[in-house]
Amino acid sequence: MFLKNSWYVAAWSRELGDTPLARTLLDQPVVMYRAGNGAVVALEDRCCHRHLPLSMGAVVGDDLQCGYHGLKFDASGVCVEVPGQSSVPPGAMVRSYPVVEKFHWVWIWMGDPDKADEALIPDWWWADHPDWASARPGPLYIKCNYRLIADNVMDVSHLNYVHKSSIGSLATHEFPVVTEREDGKIRMTRWIYDRPPPPMYRKAGNFAGNVDRWQIAEHIPPCFSTNEAGCAEIGHGHEDRETGGGMKIFALSAPTPETGRTTHYFFAFVRCFGLDDPELDQMFQVGMVDVFREDVAILEAQQAMMEFKPGANQIDINVDAAPIAARQMLDGMIAAEQAGRGNRGG
Ligand code: FES
Numbered sequence: 143m144f145l146k147n148s149w150y151v152a153a154w155s156r157e158l159g160d161t162p163l164a165r166t167l168l169d170q171p172v173v174m175y176r177a178g179n180g181a182v183v184a185l186e187d188r189c190c191h192r193h194l195p196l197s198m199g200a201v202v203g204d205d206l207q208c209g210y211h212g213l214k215f216d217a218s219g220v221c222v223e224v225p226g227q228s229s230v231p232p233g234a235m236v237r238s239y240p241v242v243e244k245f246h247w248v249w250i251w252m253g254d255p256d257k258a259d260e261a262l263i264p265d266w267w268w269a270d271h272p273d274w275a276s277a278r279p280g281p282l283y284i285k286c287n288y289r290l291i292a293d294n295v296m297d298v299s300h301l302n303y304v305h306k307s308s309i310g311s312l313a314t315h316e317f318p319v320v321t322e323r324e325d326g327k328i329r330m331t332r333w334i335y336d337r338p339p340p341p342m343y344r345k346a347g348n349f350a351g352n353v354d355r356w357q358i359a360e361h362i363p364p365c366f367s368t369n370e371a372g373c374a375e376i377g378h379g380h381e382d383r384e385t386g387g388g389m390k391i392f393a394l395s396a397p398t399p400e401t402g403r404t405t406h407y408f409f410a411f412v413r414c415f416g417l418d419d420p421e422l423d424q425m426f427q428v429g430m431v432d433v434f435r436e437d438v439a440i441l442e443a444q445q446a447m448m449e450f451k452p453g454a455n456q457i458d459i460n461v462d463a464a465p466i467a468a469r470q471m472l473d474g475m476i477a478a479e480q481a482g483r484g485n486r487g488g
Protein backbone atom coordinates (compact mmCIF):
# COMPACT_ATOMS: atom_id res chain seq x y z
CA MET A 143 0.00 0.00 0.00
CA PHE A 144 1.56 3.29 -1.10
CA LEU A 145 0.70 6.90 -0.44
CA LYS A 146 -0.59 8.02 -3.83
CA ASN A 147 -1.05 11.72 -3.30
CA SER A 148 2.59 12.65 -3.04
CA TRP A 149 5.47 13.55 -5.28
CA TYR A 150 8.08 10.87 -5.89
CA VAL A 151 11.37 11.12 -7.73
CA ALA A 152 10.94 9.32 -11.04
CA ALA A 153 14.29 10.02 -12.70
CA TRP A 154 17.32 12.26 -12.82
CA SER A 155 16.78 15.02 -15.38
CA ARG A 156 19.87 13.77 -17.22
CA GLU A 157 18.26 10.36 -17.78
CA LEU A 158 15.61 11.76 -20.09
CA GLY A 159 15.94 12.56 -23.76
CA ASP A 160 14.17 11.60 -26.95
CA THR A 161 14.44 7.87 -26.21
CA PRO A 162 11.57 6.57 -24.06
CA LEU A 163 12.56 5.48 -20.56
CA ALA A 164 10.48 2.70 -18.97
CA ARG A 165 10.28 2.64 -15.18
CA THR A 166 7.82 0.93 -12.89
CA LEU A 167 6.82 3.26 -10.04
CA LEU A 168 4.43 2.30 -7.23
CA ASP A 169 3.51 -0.86 -9.15
CA GLN A 170 2.52 1.20 -12.22
CA PRO A 171 4.36 0.94 -15.55
CA VAL A 172 5.41 4.44 -16.57
CA VAL A 173 7.17 5.69 -19.68
CA MET A 174 8.96 9.03 -19.68
CA TYR A 175 10.51 11.07 -22.45
CA ARG A 176 11.47 14.59 -23.34
CA ALA A 177 9.20 16.08 -25.98
CA GLY A 178 10.57 18.09 -28.90
CA ASN A 179 10.01 21.26 -26.88
CA GLY A 180 12.16 19.88 -24.02
CA ALA A 181 9.27 19.27 -21.61
CA VAL A 182 9.24 16.00 -19.69
CA VAL A 183 6.24 13.76 -20.36
CA ALA A 184 5.18 10.78 -18.22
CA LEU A 185 2.54 8.38 -19.51
CA GLU A 186 1.17 4.99 -18.61
CA ASP A 187 3.50 2.52 -20.32
CA ARG A 188 0.73 0.46 -21.87
CA CYS A 189 -0.82 1.12 -25.23
CA CYS A 190 -4.62 1.26 -25.11
CA HIS A 191 -4.81 -0.73 -28.35
CA ARG A 192 -3.14 -4.07 -27.62
CA HIS A 193 -1.10 -3.25 -24.52
CA LEU A 194 2.39 -3.08 -25.94
CA PRO A 195 4.59 -0.99 -23.63
CA LEU A 196 4.77 2.42 -25.26
CA SER A 197 8.40 2.55 -24.19
CA MET A 198 9.05 0.15 -27.10
CA GLY A 199 7.93 2.88 -29.47
CA ALA A 200 9.54 6.16 -30.51
CA VAL A 201 9.30 9.85 -29.73
CA VAL A 202 8.01 11.78 -32.73
CA GLY A 203 8.07 15.52 -32.13
CA ASP A 204 6.11 16.06 -28.93
CA ASP A 205 4.29 12.72 -29.23
CA LEU A 206 5.02 9.08 -28.46
CA GLN A 207 4.29 6.56 -31.19
CA CYS A 208 3.51 2.97 -30.31
CA GLY A 209 5.94 0.47 -31.81
CA TYR A 210 3.26 -2.05 -32.82
CA HIS A 211 0.58 -0.37 -34.99
CA GLY A 212 1.79 3.22 -34.87
CA LEU A 213 -0.85 4.94 -32.72
CA LYS A 214 0.43 8.34 -31.60
CA PHE A 215 -0.20 9.79 -28.15
CA ASP A 216 0.33 13.39 -27.13
CA ALA A 217 1.74 14.64 -23.83
CA SER A 218 -1.69 14.47 -22.19
CA GLY A 219 -1.98 10.78 -23.15
CA VAL A 220 -4.66 11.35 -25.79
CA CYS A 221 -4.33 9.32 -28.98
CA VAL A 222 -4.07 11.88 -31.76
CA GLU A 223 -3.48 9.61 -34.75
CA VAL A 224 -4.33 6.10 -35.91
CA PRO A 225 -2.42 5.26 -39.09
CA GLY A 226 -4.67 4.25 -41.99
CA GLN A 227 -7.89 5.73 -40.64
CA SER A 228 -9.28 9.21 -40.48
CA SER A 229 -10.79 9.13 -37.01
CA VAL A 230 -9.55 8.13 -33.57
CA PRO A 231 -11.84 5.75 -31.65
CA PRO A 232 -13.51 7.20 -28.55
CA GLY A 233 -11.62 6.53 -25.33
CA ALA A 234 -8.31 6.10 -27.11
CA MET A 235 -6.00 7.42 -24.44
CA VAL A 236 -3.53 6.42 -21.76
CA ARG A 237 -3.03 7.98 -18.37
CA SER A 238 -0.65 10.90 -18.10
CA TYR A 239 1.04 11.92 -14.86
CA PRO A 240 1.90 15.40 -13.60
CA VAL A 241 5.68 15.94 -13.59
CA VAL A 242 7.94 18.74 -12.39
CA GLU A 243 11.68 19.13 -12.94
CA LYS A 244 13.35 20.46 -9.82
CA PHE A 245 16.77 20.02 -8.16
CA HIS A 246 17.91 18.03 -11.24
CA TRP A 247 15.25 15.43 -10.60
CA VAL A 248 11.98 14.66 -12.34
CA TRP A 249 9.21 14.49 -9.74
CA ILE A 250 6.04 12.57 -10.56
CA TRP A 251 2.59 12.62 -8.95
CA MET A 252 0.95 9.19 -9.06
CA GLY A 253 -2.30 10.13 -7.29
CA ASP A 254 -5.17 12.53 -7.98
CA PRO A 255 -3.76 15.03 -10.53
CA ASP A 256 -5.90 17.83 -9.08
CA LYS A 257 -3.88 17.60 -5.88
CA ALA A 258 -0.48 17.83 -7.53
CA ASP A 259 0.86 21.01 -5.95
CA GLU A 260 4.50 21.80 -6.74
CA ALA A 261 4.85 23.47 -3.34
CA LEU A 262 4.66 20.00 -1.75
CA ILE A 263 8.08 19.01 -3.16
CA PRO A 264 10.61 19.07 -0.29
CA ASP A 265 12.59 22.30 -0.25
CA TRP A 266 16.01 20.84 -0.94
CA TRP A 267 17.38 24.15 -2.23
CA TRP A 268 21.03 23.23 -1.54
CA ALA A 269 20.80 20.83 -4.48
CA ASP A 270 20.64 23.73 -6.88
CA HIS A 271 22.54 26.60 -5.30
CA PRO A 272 25.88 28.13 -6.35
CA ASP A 273 27.24 28.10 -2.77
CA TRP A 274 26.83 24.33 -2.61
CA ALA A 275 28.54 21.56 -4.56
CA SER A 276 26.48 18.52 -5.48
CA ALA A 277 27.31 14.92 -6.24
CA ARG A 278 24.49 13.29 -8.20
CA PRO A 279 25.23 9.59 -8.60
CA GLY A 280 22.89 6.70 -9.17
CA PRO A 281 20.12 5.82 -8.94
CA LEU A 282 20.73 2.51 -7.20
CA TYR A 283 18.30 -0.34 -7.71
CA ILE A 284 17.70 -2.09 -4.39
CA LYS A 285 15.79 -5.29 -3.83
CA CYS A 286 14.02 -4.15 -0.68
CA ASN A 287 10.92 -2.27 0.39
CA TYR A 288 11.47 1.51 0.38
CA ARG A 289 10.58 1.80 4.05
CA LEU A 290 13.66 -0.20 5.02
CA ILE A 291 15.72 2.53 3.37
CA ALA A 292 13.93 5.24 5.34
CA ASP A 293 14.56 3.23 8.53
CA ASN A 294 18.23 2.96 7.66
CA VAL A 295 18.65 6.64 6.91
CA MET A 296 16.96 7.70 10.16
CA ASP A 297 19.15 5.38 12.25
CA VAL A 298 22.64 6.72 12.85
CA SER A 299 23.71 3.86 15.11
CA HIS A 300 24.32 1.56 12.15
CA LEU A 301 27.15 3.79 10.92
CA ASN A 302 29.43 2.30 13.57
CA TYR A 303 28.96 -1.24 12.32
CA VAL A 304 28.03 -1.08 8.64
CA HIS A 305 30.32 1.84 7.78
CA LYS A 306 33.06 1.57 10.39
CA SER A 307 35.89 2.12 7.90
CA SER A 308 34.40 5.29 6.39
CA ILE A 309 31.80 7.38 8.23
CA GLY A 310 31.38 5.40 11.47
CA SER A 311 32.99 6.02 14.83
CA LEU A 312 32.33 4.01 17.98
CA ALA A 313 33.04 7.11 20.05
CA THR A 314 29.46 8.26 19.47
CA HIS A 315 27.54 5.74 21.59
CA GLU A 316 27.53 7.73 24.81
CA PHE A 317 25.81 10.73 23.18
CA PRO A 318 22.00 10.64 23.23
CA VAL A 319 19.75 10.68 20.19
CA VAL A 320 16.79 13.05 20.45
CA THR A 321 13.68 12.42 18.36
CA GLU A 322 11.14 15.16 17.67
CA ARG A 323 7.93 15.24 15.69
CA GLU A 324 6.62 18.46 14.19
CA ASP A 325 4.79 19.87 11.15
CA GLY A 326 4.65 16.61 9.25
CA LYS A 327 8.33 15.88 9.89
CA ILE A 328 10.38 13.62 12.14
CA ARG A 329 13.71 14.95 13.30
CA MET A 330 16.53 12.96 14.88
CA THR A 331 19.41 14.89 16.42
CA ARG A 332 22.68 13.80 17.97
CA TRP A 333 25.51 16.09 19.06
CA ILE A 334 28.90 14.54 19.71
CA TYR A 335 31.49 16.64 21.49
CA ASP A 336 35.27 16.37 21.55
CA ARG A 337 35.61 13.03 19.79
CA PRO A 338 37.65 11.87 16.79
CA PRO A 339 36.03 12.39 13.39
CA PRO A 340 35.36 9.28 11.31
CA PRO A 341 38.04 8.47 8.70
CA MET A 342 36.28 9.99 5.72
CA TYR A 343 35.42 13.24 7.49
CA ARG A 344 38.93 13.58 8.90
CA LYS A 345 40.22 13.54 5.34
CA ALA A 346 37.51 15.74 3.87
CA GLY A 347 37.80 18.43 6.54
CA ASN A 348 41.55 18.19 7.20
CA PHE A 349 41.00 17.80 10.93
CA ALA A 350 44.09 16.98 13.00
CA GLY A 351 42.49 15.96 16.31
CA ASN A 352 39.14 15.65 18.01
CA VAL A 353 36.11 17.59 16.78
CA ASP A 354 32.55 18.49 17.66
CA ARG A 355 30.09 16.73 15.40
CA TRP A 356 26.39 16.74 14.65
CA GLN A 357 24.11 14.25 12.97
CA ILE A 358 20.64 15.54 12.17
CA ALA A 359 18.21 13.51 10.11
CA GLU A 360 14.85 14.88 9.01
CA HIS A 361 12.19 12.76 7.43
CA ILE A 362 9.11 13.85 5.50
CA PRO A 363 6.74 10.99 4.63
CA PRO A 364 6.37 9.07 2.47
CA CYS A 365 10.10 8.71 1.78
CA PHE A 366 12.11 11.94 1.85
CA SER A 367 15.05 12.22 4.22
CA THR A 368 17.90 14.62 4.71
CA ASN A 369 20.94 13.62 6.73
CA GLU A 370 22.98 16.56 7.84
CA ALA A 371 26.45 15.65 9.07
CA GLY A 372 28.92 18.20 10.29
CA CYS A 373 32.30 18.51 11.99
CA ALA A 374 33.88 21.58 13.54
CA GLU A 375 36.81 22.44 15.79
CA ILE A 376 36.09 21.64 19.43
CA GLY A 377 33.83 24.25 21.00
CA HIS A 378 32.64 25.60 17.64
CA GLY A 379 30.06 23.00 16.58
CA HIS A 380 26.86 24.95 17.24
CA GLU A 381 28.27 28.22 15.94
CA ASP A 382 29.71 26.64 12.78
CA ARG A 383 26.50 24.78 12.08
CA GLU A 384 24.67 28.13 11.99
CA THR A 385 27.25 30.08 10.04
CA GLY A 386 28.34 27.41 7.57
CA GLY A 387 31.85 27.08 9.04
CA GLY A 388 33.55 23.72 9.53
CA MET A 389 32.42 20.85 7.37
CA LYS A 390 28.77 20.33 6.61
CA ILE A 391 27.17 17.92 4.18
CA PHE A 392 23.64 16.83 3.47
CA ALA A 393 22.73 13.46 2.07
CA LEU A 394 19.39 13.84 0.28
CA SER A 395 17.48 10.62 0.10
CA ALA A 396 14.43 9.83 -2.03
CA PRO A 397 13.76 6.11 -2.35
CA THR A 398 10.90 5.59 -4.79
CA PRO A 399 9.03 2.28 -4.59
CA GLU A 400 9.13 0.25 -7.76
CA THR A 401 7.06 -2.48 -6.11
CA GLY A 402 6.50 -3.46 -2.50
CA ARG A 403 9.81 -5.32 -2.55
CA THR A 404 12.03 -3.26 -4.87
CA THR A 405 13.12 0.38 -4.91
CA HIS A 406 14.71 2.95 -7.18
CA TYR A 407 16.98 4.76 -4.78
CA PHE A 408 17.62 8.38 -5.73
CA PHE A 409 20.09 10.31 -3.60
CA ALA A 410 22.51 13.21 -3.75
CA PHE A 411 25.23 14.69 -1.57
CA VAL A 412 25.59 18.42 -1.19
CA ARG A 413 28.35 20.24 0.65
CA CYS A 414 29.21 23.84 1.45
CA PHE A 415 33.01 23.49 1.56
CA GLY A 416 35.73 22.65 -0.96
CA LEU A 417 33.43 23.57 -3.83
CA ASP A 418 36.18 23.41 -6.44
CA ASP A 419 38.03 20.41 -5.06
CA PRO A 420 37.97 17.52 -7.57
CA GLU A 421 39.23 15.10 -4.93
CA LEU A 422 36.21 15.88 -2.78
CA ASP A 423 33.96 15.60 -5.83
CA GLN A 424 35.34 12.11 -6.33
CA MET A 425 34.93 11.25 -2.65
CA PHE A 426 31.22 12.06 -2.77
CA GLN A 427 30.52 10.87 -6.30
CA VAL A 428 32.27 7.52 -5.87
CA GLY A 429 33.41 7.00 -2.27
CA MET A 430 30.04 7.77 -0.69
CA VAL A 431 28.27 5.54 -3.20
CA ASP A 432 30.52 2.72 -2.03
CA VAL A 433 29.39 3.58 1.50
CA PHE A 434 25.76 3.30 0.35
CA ARG A 435 26.52 -0.05 -1.27
CA GLU A 436 27.35 -1.30 2.22
CA ASP A 437 23.76 -0.42 3.11
CA VAL A 438 22.44 -2.17 0.01
CA ALA A 439 23.96 -5.47 1.15
CA ILE A 440 22.24 -5.09 4.54
CA LEU A 441 18.88 -3.98 3.13
CA GLU A 442 18.63 -6.76 0.55
CA ALA A 443 19.59 -9.39 3.11
CA GLN A 444 16.98 -7.98 5.52
CA GLN A 445 14.27 -8.06 2.83
CA ALA A 446 15.14 -11.62 1.87
CA MET A 447 14.95 -12.78 5.47
CA MET A 448 11.67 -10.93 6.04
CA GLU A 449 10.20 -12.69 3.00
CA PHE A 450 11.61 -16.03 4.14
CA LYS A 451 9.61 -15.77 7.35
CA PRO A 452 6.99 -13.00 7.16
CA GLY A 453 5.76 -11.69 10.50
CA ALA A 454 8.64 -13.20 12.49
CA ASN A 455 9.05 -11.74 15.95
CA GLN A 456 11.13 -8.55 16.22
CA ILE A 457 12.01 -6.26 19.09
CA ASP A 458 12.66 -2.52 19.26
CA ILE A 459 15.59 -0.66 20.83
CA ASN A 460 16.17 3.02 21.63
CA VAL A 461 17.65 3.92 18.24
CA ASP A 462 14.42 2.82 16.55
CA ALA A 463 12.50 5.80 17.94
CA ALA A 464 12.85 8.01 14.85
CA PRO A 465 12.22 5.25 12.26
CA ILE A 466 9.17 4.09 14.21
CA ALA A 467 7.83 7.65 14.42
CA ALA A 468 8.34 8.03 10.66
CA ARG A 469 6.49 4.79 9.94
CA GLN A 470 3.62 5.82 12.21
CA MET A 471 3.30 9.17 10.48
CA LEU A 472 3.20 7.52 7.05
CA ASP A 473 0.73 4.86 8.22
CA GLY A 474 -1.58 7.64 9.40
CA MET A 475 -1.34 9.43 6.06
CA ILE A 476 -2.02 6.27 4.07
CA ALA A 477 -4.98 5.40 6.29
CA ALA A 478 -6.39 8.91 5.84
CA GLU A 479 -5.94 8.71 2.08
CA GLN A 480 -7.61 5.32 1.91
CA ALA A 481 -10.49 6.60 4.00
CA GLY A 482 -10.87 9.53 1.62
CA ARG A 483 -9.91 12.07 4.25
CA GLY A 484 -7.08 13.41 2.12
CA ASN A 485 -3.62 14.28 3.37
CA ARG A 486 -1.20 17.12 2.90
CA GLY A 487 -2.09 16.86 -0.79
CA GLY A 488 -5.57 18.16 -0.04
S1 FES B 1 -0.53 -2.09 -29.53
FE1 FES B 1 -0.08 -0.01 -29.70
S2 FES B 1 -0.73 0.52 -31.62
FE2 FES B 1 -1.37 -1.53 -31.43
Ligand SMILES: [Fe+2]
Nearest residue numbers: 294304305437
Ligand atom coordinates in the same frame (compact mmCIF):
# COMPACT_ATOMS: atom_id res chain seq x y z
FE1 LIG C 1 24.19 3.53 5.96
